[in-house]
Amino acid sequence: LRSTIIGDVISTLLEFLGHEVFRVNHLGDWGTQFGMLIAHLEDTFPNYIAESPPIEDLQSFYKESKKRFDTEPDFKKRAYVRVVELQGGKKDIIQGWQLICDISLREFNKIYERLNIVLDPVGESFYQEKMETLVPQLEAEGKLTASDGCKLIF
DSSP states (O other), rough: OOHHHHHHHHHHHHHHHTTOOOEEEEEHHHHHHHHHHHHHHHHHHHTTTTTTTOOOOOHHHHHHHHHHHHHHHHHHHHHHHHHHHHHHHHHHHHHHHHHHHHHHHHHHHHHHHHTTTTOEEGGGGGGHHHHHHHHHHHHHOOOOOOTTTTEEEE
């Protein structure tokens, strides 16, 4: 929230000075935390695909999933598998992810409206398809460094 408020203030100032500003808010929606949430969703609401679960407090739901991630090795492994399935486009995992994102955005928007913040939220997931062409291009140009199975650019 802090970075959103800072960005909004800077954007407002730049607009006042006559600059064109794209109010894009980059949201983390594609990593381990979503694997944890999806695995916990499956356990808590096994019928989540057919029936929308009554998750009112996403923070509490996250804390429950994080506790399990830190204390249950099997849950942790499953959470990592869910991240891979999410990034691989598995349909039921995408549905769980979308459900969690929708709840999260609803809560963000309540705060943004109250603070009169206007922006376009864009999740990390937006870039997934773009990476499929960009990574090979960067590899061919010799701009990537391999480290522990990851490809890095500096």
